[in-house]
Amino acid sequence: MTKNAWAVSRRTFLASSGMATIAMALPAWANIPPTTREYRLVAKPGETRLVGDSHPPTAVWSYDGTVPGPEIRVRQGERLRVAVENRLAEETTVHWHGVRVPNAMDGVPHLTQKPIAPGDTFVYEFDLPDAGTYWYHPHQRSFEQIGRGLYGPLIVEERNPTSVDRDVTWVLDDWRLLPTAQISGDFGNMHDISHNGRVGNTVTVNGRLPDTFAVRAGERIRLRLINAANARIFGLEFKDHRPTVVSYDGQPVEPHEVAGPVVIGPAMRIDLVIDLVGNPGRRFRVTDTFYRSLEYRLLDLAYEGEPVRRGPAGPIARLDDNTMPEPNLADAERHEIAFGGGMMGSMRMAMMGGRQVDMREMMQSGMAWTINGVTATGHIHEPMLRLTRGRSYVLALANDTAWHHPVHLHGHSFRVVSRDGKPTRHREWQDTVLMAPKERAEIAFVADNPGDWMIHCHILEHQAGGMMGVVRVS
Amino acid sequence: MKVRKIAMITAAFAIIAGALIYGFWSPESADAKEAILYKNPQCDCCEGYAKYLRQNGFKVTVKATHDLSLIKREHGVSEAFEGCHTTLIDGYVVEGHVPLKTLNKLLAERPQIKGISLPGMPLGTPGMTGRKDGPFRIYEIKKGAPKVYAVE
Numbered sequence: 001m002t003k004n005a006w007a008v009s010r011r012t013f014l015a016s017s018g019m020a021t022i023a024m025a026l027p028a029w030a031n032i033p034p035t036t037r038e039y040r041l042v043a044k045p046g047e048t049r050l051v052g053d054s055h056p057p058t059a060v061w062s063y064d065g066t067v068p069g070p071e072i073r074v075r076q077g078e079r080l081r082v083a084v085e086n087r088l089a090e091e092t093t094v095h096w097h098g099v100r101v102p103n104a105m106d107g108v109p110h111l112t113q114k115p116i117a118p119g120d121t122f123v124y125e126f127d128l129p130d131a132g133t134y135w136y137h138p139h140q141r142s143f144e145q146i147g148r149g150l151y152g153p154l155i156v157e158e159r160n161p162t163s164v165d166r167d168v169t170w171v172l173d174d175w176r177l178l179p180t181a182q183i184s185g186d187f188g189n190m191h192d193i194s195h196n197g198r199v200g201n202t203v204t205v206n207g208r209l210p211d212t213f214a215v216r217a218g219e220r221i222r223l224r225l226i227n228a229a230n231a232r233i234f235g236l237e238f239k240d241h242r243p244t245v246v247s248y249d250g251q252p253v254e255p256h257e258v259a260g261p262v263v264i265g266p267a268m269r270i271d272l273v274i275d276l277v278g279n280p281g282r283r284f285r286v287t288d289t290f291y292r293s294l295e296y297r298l299l300d301l302a303y304e305g306e307p308v309r310r311g312p313a314g315p316i317a318r319l320d321d322n323t324m325p326e327p328n329l330a331d332a333e334r335h336e337i338a339f340g341g342g343m344m345g346s347m348r349m350a351m352m353g354g355r356q357v358d359m360r361e362m363m364q365s366g367m368a369w370t371i372n373g374v375t376a377t378g379h380i381h382e383p384m385l386r387l388t389r390g391r392s393y394v395l396a397l398a399n400d401t402a403w404h405h406p407v408h409l410h411g412h413s414f415r416v417v418s419r420d421g422k423p424t425r426h427r428e429w430q431d432t433v434l435m436a437p438k439e440r441a442e443i444a445f446v447a448d449n450p451g452d453w454m455i456h457c458h459i460l461e462h463q464a465g466g467m468m469g470v471v472r473v474s
Numbered sequence: 475m476k477v478r479k480i481a482m483i484t485a486a487f488a489i490i491a492g493a494l495i496y497g498f499w500s501p502e503s504a505d506a507k508e509a510i511l512y513k514n515p516q517c518d519c520c521e522g523y524a525k526y527l528r529q530n531g532f533k534v535t536v537k538a539t540h541d542l543s544l545i546k547r548e549h550g551v552s553e554a555f556e557g558c559h560t561t562l563i564d565g566y567v568v569e570g571h572v573p574l575k576t577l578n579k580l581l582a583e584r585p586q587i588k589g590i591s592l593p594g595m596p597l598g599t600p601g602m603t604g605r606k607d608g609p610f611r612i613y614e615i616k617k618g619a620p621k622v623y624a625v626e
Contacts, residue, residue, distance in 0.1 A: 176541070186547070190556065191542055191543045191546070191556055192543060195514050195516070195517060200540065201540055201541050232540075291515040291538070291540075292515060292538070293538045294515050294538055294539075343517065343558065344517065344518060360594075
């Protein structure tokens with residue numbers, strides 16, 4: 001009996017394992033052509049009440065008249081087609097930040113496409129292989145176009161979504177407003193370029209100066225943070241709450257709590273799962289403590305209504321992994337990339353337009369930063385690195401400056417494998433790695449996406465000031 | 475509540491405007507002249523200049539701000555004449571790492587200008603590292619063509 005049962009169950013096991021192998025190779029959804037989701041975005045000037053009804057509306061540039069632009073929400077495995085119409089008075093493009101798109105869809109003017117002229121429309125179309133929190137924004141004069149409000153969230157839902165009561169997106173941004181509530185026009189000034197970029201004086205969440213965020217007791221929320229600011233780094237503290245990080249830059253990570261504030265650099269995304277453990281009627285501050293002596297209250301979590309549940313919501317599950325290939329570190333080719341320049345730095349000379357110049361001449365040309373000793377004066381330049389498609393690479397990034405740099409690589413996600421020589425605990429996948437002054441970080445990835453890809457600092461004034469380069473995968 | 479940040483900005487402008495009114499810092503209380511130094515929150519060399527002023531008898535309040543470029547424009551400092559930090563002393567704006575000799579000359583002569591500037595961050599200036607590699611040209615801040623106020 002026992003023996004027979006074993007025999008049967010073994011046969012059943014073999015049969016089902018064979019099926020499992022087929023299922024893994026050809027999942028059910030692979031046979032169906034992907035659903036294409038269509039959107040239309042119009043980039044145009046508009047007005048929005050950033051600071052509330054007691055002030056005049058603020059003139060902005062926006063997608064479809066709203067800041068942020070419409071949330072594009074699609075399912076992993078689907079295809080996205082977005083027609084972008086340019087009703088601005090200048091050229092633009094759209095970059096799908098963090099999505100591993102084909103090179104021609106990457107939205108980098110002159111490098112991957114002709115910029116969209118005023119009055120013209122360009123259609124972006126690509127598959128979404130990976131779930132996660134992403135965002136879209138221009139790559140043309142981005143220090144002003146993003147700074148004036150052109151950006152929006154792009155959410156790719158998991159096939160097996162994590163169980164939460166609410167899925168919330170906070171697009172964080174800051175603005176340099178004058179007392180009239182209008183945007184100060186001093187984009188690209190040399191002080192911002194040579195220091196820490198254009199950090200504003202008014203912080204918004206989803207395009208409004210926030211006061212409270214309503215929550216219910218016992219609720220479990222997934223909070224998708226997107227930092228759309230030109231230059232501001234946020235360090236968020238949730239009083240008496242313990243947020244759990246479940247993904248960085250859209251890519252799942254082992255759920256963990258962070259010691260200290262949740263630090264999110266420009267262009268980065270962090271997904272948190274937060275259990276709302278307060279009592280009805282209570283308020284809890286969310287503060288941004290990143291810049292010493294300039295800490296401020298972002299908003300209050302305000303407990304309203306009836307509790308959703310009493311007692312704990314159970315363990316937080318890890319999100320399913322995305323599809324990027326695992327780099328083979330034993331066989332990886334290593335390259336060093338040094339980031340230089342800026343105030344309080346040691347850089348004296350750099351290559352600009354093919355010749356050696358000193359810092360003074362650089363500054364007179366509006367430049368202040370370098371990658372591997374070169375300050376990039378435009379979007380087209382020779383690749384600084386040529387990578388072989390399919391190979392594993394380790395890029396050793398060295399911040400040789402006195403300032404923070406969130407370094408973004410297009411077309412790929414990479415594992416952050418070490419910081420200052422020490423292995424990272426979570427080997428997190430990112431597309432934008434924030435380096436503190438003088439910090440070193442090693443990133444590893446498989447160069448599996450052919451084309452010319454930007455690598456640049458996402459403090460947009462640093463990018464405009466020369467901190468960018470091109471990596472060719474072929 | 476929603477207006478609090480705008481209110482803060484307005485307040486900052488009000489402070490600046492107040493500081494511009496002569497007599498806000500009375501020249502008679504010259505024993506310990508007050509200075510307000512506006513700086514980028516992440517910049518260290520400005521702290522070096524604050525220390526230099528303190529060592530030379532000034533009472534310095536350091537204010538970190540994200541609005542430095544606005545504050546500079548408000549005080550008539552054009553982009554070409556920017557230093558790093560902006561200091562308000564005795565009714566004048568003092569831009570960048572201006573050495574004490576020229577600062578004292580300004581406060582003694584009291585010319586009809588908005589202030590003075592040592593543009594850029596030249597090596598060897600007070601608060602900066604490195605060795606002086608040329609004369610420091612300190613310019614007048616006023617409307618019209620740039621004019622050298624002093625050379626050190």
